[in-house]
Amino acid sequence: MQFFLSTDVIAGVNEALNLPEYVRQLAMNKPGIIYDANLSSSLYFQEILKGLVSRFGNSVLFCNEFKGEPTYAHLENVAEFFRSDAPDGIVAIGGGSTLDLGKGVALLLTNEVPALSLKGFPQDVNDPLPLVTVPSLLGSGAEISFNAVFIDEAEGRKLGINSRKNFPKKSVIDPQLSMTAPMECVIASAMDSLVHCIDSFGSHKHTPLSRIFSVEGFQRTFYALQQGQLDRAESRLDLAIGSICGTAALMNSGDGPTNGFAYYLGVKHRIPHGLAGAIFLKEVMRYNFDKGYDKYALLNPMRSSPSAKDATAELLGEMDELYRQLDIPDLVPYGYGQGNAAELARNVSDALKGSFAGNPVEFNEDSARHVIYNLT
Numbered sequence: 176m177q178f179f180l181s182t183d184v185i186a187g188v189n190e191a192l193n194l195p196e197y198v199r200q201l202a203m204n205k206p207g208i209i210y211d212a213n214l215s216s217s218l219y220f221q222e223i224l225k226g227l228v229s230r231f232g233n234s235v236l237f238c239n240e241f242k243g244e245p246t247y248a249h250l251e252n253v254a255e256f257f258r259s260d261a262p263d264g265i266v267a268i269g270g271g272s273t274l275d276l277g278k279g280v281a282l283l284l285t286n287e288v289p290a291l292s293l294k295g296f297p298q299d300v301n302d303p304l305p306l307v308t309v310p311s312l313l314g315s316g317a318e319i320s321f322n323a324v325f326i327d328e329a330e331g332r333k334l335g336i337n338s339r340k341n342f343p344k345k346s347v348i349d350p351q352l353s354m355t356a357p358m359e360c361v362i363a364s365a366m367d368s369l370v371h372c373i374d375s376f377g378s379h380k381h382t383p384l385s386r387i388f389s390v391e392g393f394q395r396t397f398y399a400l401q402q403g404q405l406d407r408a409e410s411r412l413d414l415a416i417g418s419i420c421g422t423a424a425l426m427n428s429g430d431g432p433t434n435g436f437a438y439y440l441g442v443k444h445r446i447p448h449g450l451a452g453a454i455f456l457k458e459v460m461r462y463n464f465d466k467g468y469d470k471y472a473l474l475n476p477m478r479s480s481p482s483a484k485d486a487t488a489e490l491l492g493e494m495d496e497l498y499r500q501l502d503i504p505d506l507v508p509y510g511y512g513q514g515n516a517a518e519l520a521r522n523v524s525d526a527l528k529g530s531f532a533g534n535p536v537e538f539n540e541d542s543a544r545h546v547i548y549n550l551t
Contacts, residue, residue, distance in 0.1 A: 178384045178427050181342040182308075182319040186415055188408050191223045191309055191349035195230035198266060201305045201344055205233045207262030209253070209277050211269025212240040214311055217355045220268070223309075227266070235262050239273045243445055244333065246326045247290040250276060254283035254290070264305040268352075270364070271315030271324075271448070274308045278323035278341045281306045293336045294327065300338060308343040311352045313414040314364030314396075314449055316371060316422025318346040326442060333442045348419075350411030360447070361405055362501055365414050367449030368396040370456050371421030374431035376474065377463065377535040381428040386473075389428075392420030393474050401497060432538050432546075433459045435530025439523045444509050453503050457494045458546045459534075464491060466536040506550040516551050520544035 185197065198206055208227060214220040215238065228234050237256055241249050257280060265284075267277025281303035283290060293300065308318040317323075321341040326333050353361065372393035375385060396417030399410045425434075436459075437452035444451075460471060464487055472478060472486035475493075480486055511519055524531065524540040531538045 176382045176384060178382065180319075180423055181321070181339070183345045184319060184348065184419060185345065186348040186412065188351055188412075189349060190347055191352055192226060194223060194266070194307070194309065194347055195226050197345050197347055198227070198231070198264070198307055201264060201307065203262075203264035203305065204231070205235065205262050205264075206231055207235045207237070207257050207265045207280070207304075209237045209239055209265065209267045209269070209273060209280065211273045211311060212238050213356075214269060214352075217352075219351055219354070220311075223268070223352070235260050239269060239276060241272070241276075244272045244324055244326055244441075244448070245276050245279070246328050247294065248328065250279040250283065250290045250325055254280050257284060262304065264307070266307045266309065268309040268311065270310070270312045270360075271317035274310060274315075274317040275323040275325070275335075277306055277308065278303070278321075278343070279325065279336055282336065282338070282341060290325070290336070291327065293338075294325070294334045296337050300340060302340055306343045308346045309352065310346070310348060310415075310418075312356055312360055312364040313348070313350070313353055313411060314367040314418045316368070316418050316425070318343065318348065319419055320422050320426060322426075331442065333438045348415045350408045350415060353411055354406075354408075358405065361414075362400070363447045363449035363453070365396055365400055365417070365449070366453035366456070366503070368392060368414065368417045368421045370433050370437065370449070370452035371425045371430075372396065372417070373456060373460060374434050374533065375421065375424035375428040377431055377468070377470070378428040378533045379535065380533065381424075385424045385427040388420040388424035390474055392417045392424060394476060395420070397497070400501065401493070403500065429533045430530050431459070431533040431535075432531050432543070436523060436543075438530075440509070446509070450503075454506060454550065455546060457491070457498060458549050460494070461491055461549075462538075462542060462546055463534065463536050464488070468535050470535070506547065511547070512551045513548065516547040517544055520547050
């Protein structure tokens with residue numbers, strides 16, 4: 176059994192105010208700072224940025240105003256911006272897309288190659304610049320993962336630059352930084368955690384150790400959402416821990432159909448990745464349950480029955496209630512109905528056979544069509 180974690184995580188209320196010291200510990204003298212434009216109006220973020228610039232007067236700043244998940248072309252442009260005034264490390268502050276952009280820039284600044292040449296799982300690349308991630312949303316797990324997602328506009332596909340060299344050296348997680356985010360973004364990001372936890376839990380490649388992380392991540396995230404108190408820093412810390420656990424589990428097990436559905440739908444309709452996954456998550460779980468998979472019972476600590484089947488049914492009922500509470504949509508608002516469900520199933524199946532293969536029960540185009548029909 177193998178299990179890996181490679182990022183030093185510091186988490187706590189107001190920890191981002193100590194960012195200059197964490198940057199110094201990595202021997203950075205001239206950090207390149209990439210921050211999410213959505214944070215510009217946050218007084219707390221302004222205090223964090225002021226502290227960094229005061230400590231490192233020659234910092235190179237880039238405000239990421241790109242809408243949606245970054246493309247390879249955008250990555251090229253940002254890397255070129257930093258090449259003109261080369262930093263000795265990168266600090267990325269923002270949502271998952273901005274953190275991924277930081278990973279890509281850190282790698283391109285030490286590898287003079289086109290960004291598209293690094294797509295997939297590049298080999299024989301130079302070590303990137305040291306990277307510190309500071310998430311402003313809690314759920315994508317980008318703050319601790321080696322995956323960096325980018326969109327190939329020519330192919331219309333979400334791919335990425337996935338090298339274990341991408342691991343951030345440090346991640347500083349401060350729930351205060353997420354407090355000004357719109358609640359719909361907070362919820363979508365938290366649902367991304369649930370997808371990571373469920374897909375990794377059921378994956379054929381799971382291990383006993385990865386499942387510990389899947390279960391802990393699911394329970395912390397699920398009950399933080401259930402309680403409906405996401406305006407509290409304590410609840411945001413639970414989301415942060417859930418994000419770390421879910422991503423650690425996913426990296427060590429592989430994904431499943433829900434994450435595959437989310438990749439396809441998110442690119443096609445520019446839907447936030449977490450929300451795209453949430454649309455499918457419950458129906459994929461129910462499909463597996465109907466096919467006899469009852470191990471989701473292990474995710475339900477409040478089970479009222481020793482029966483795995485009953486405990487799984489009970490959890491799915493709680494999921495139904497959570498979806499009503501959070502107003503998670505089906506596929507109808509995005510133009511899908513019974514008439515084009517089969518086409519969507521076919522397209523997703525062609526593009527994402529690898530994700531389907533990770534499901535705990537056989538999952539194919541017919542399975543995808545069944546799930547999609549139930550969402551239209």
